[in-house]
Amino acid sequence: xxxxxxxxxxxxxxxxxxxxxxxxxxxxxxxxxxxxxxxxxxxxxxxxxxxxxxxxxxxxxxxxxxxxxxxxxxxxxxxxxxxxxxxxxxxxxxxxxxxxxxxxxxxxxxxxxxxxxxxxxxxxxxxxxxxxxxxxxxxxxxxxxxxxxxxxxxxxxxxxxxxxxxxxxxxxxxxxxxxxxxxxxxxxxxxxxxxxxxxxxxxxxxxxxxxxxxxxxxxxxxxxxxxxxxxxxxxxxxxxxxxxxxxxxxxxxxxxxxxxxxxxxxxxxxxxxxxxxxxxxxxxxxxxxxxxxxxxxxxxxxxxxxxxxxxxxxxxxxxxxxxxxxxxxxxxxxxxxxxxxxx
Ligand code: SD4
Numbered sequence: 258x259x260x261x262x263x264x265x266x267x268x269x270x271x272x273x274x275x276x277x278x279x280x281x282x283x284x285x286x287x288x289x290x291x292x293x294x295x296x297x298x299x300x301x302x303x304x305x306x307x308x309x310x311x312x313x314x315x316x317x318x319x320x321x322x323x324x325x326x327x328x329x330x331x332x333x334x335x336x337x338x339x340x341x342x343x344x345x346x347x348x349x350x351x352x353x354x355x356x357x358x359x360x361x362x363x364x365x366x367x368x369x370x371x372x373x374x375x376x377x378x379x380x381x382x383x384x385x386x387x388x389x390x391x392x393x394x395x396x397x398x399x400x401x402x403x404x405x406x407x408x409x410x411x412x413x414x415x416x417x418x419x420x421x422x423x424x425x426x427x428x429x430x431x432x433x434x435x436x437x438x439x440x441x442x443x444x445x446x447x448x449x450x451x452x453x454x455x456x457x458x459x460x461x462x463x464x465x466x467x468x469x470x471x472x473x474x475x476x477x478x479x480x481x482x483x484x485x486x487x488x489x490x491x492x493x494x495x496x497x498x499x500x501x502x503x504x505x506x507x508x509x510x511x512x513x514x515x516x517x518x519x520x521x522x523x524x525x526x527x528x529x530x531x532x533x534x535x536x537x538x539x540x541x542x543x544x545x546x547x548x549x550x551x552x553x554x555x556x557x558x559x560x561x562x563x564x565x566x567x568x569x570x571x572x573x574x575x576x577x578x579x580x581x582x583x584x585x586x587x588x589x590x591x592x593x594x595x596x597x598x599x600x
Contacts, residue, residue, distance in 0.1 A: 296570025307584035348480025463510025491515025507567035538573025
């Protein structure tokens, strides 16, 4: 076959794939088998505090609302909860005392928006949604994200609550200006603090929902690692790492040490594993195993938890260390589960 003919064949195959995602996967032997009635509407989210967030999302889903609205409204709950020191208002600051927030959102059509290192705005998820809907871009960061938020009617607020300020000042007494050491102290000391942030100080919220029309959306929002270096961004606002949704297949989200999640592009990896036929829990487990494979000794000391939902409404999770929980709300249940763990 002439080189030109081969080239044309490849080009045509390429455009078909780009233009018709449905065709691309239709008939693929590796696509998950669709059996029975899909379990939706459904909403799932990371951690036990996800249950209250799910309840807010459920109000929208149960009224035939859109999953995109459900995940946005759902994660508003921990964003506004000042007792939650790792999401939104009341989040622990960076080592310079600044509360910098990361969030992203994704709908059923691969539309996505993200804000990174955003200060002074209580609901970064809504700014991320506006980036998605009102700009030609996907990500806005720092000062630019703040200016965009203020220009669109968001209110500038002080997000550093007295208790988070107190915790930061306590940390400052012994703080070594070394991000690795800080991460070790905060996340890896299993004797005193087996989970990121400790038992009462939870972590990022990642949420995935399928509405009554079978459309999936996701949201992920966090104040990131406590006492991080100024400007540090974790996995949570990185599309494909902390969150990914492909309405043909399913979605995934992550919590824990973002650097580990970014290195394997965790959420996207899980969605692709589900595309190849893995159930959500198995896909999450495979992603966790990939973190271990990269650096087995480090993986013993860090926490990462993955949560996934497939198109059928089946869900699953897996984490490195014991202690990761997730919340599920559907017509069948309203529960918090312990994720299985490797260690
Ligand atoms: C991050 N995965 O920024 C997020 C959140 C986190 O303690 O680790 N919180 O890496």
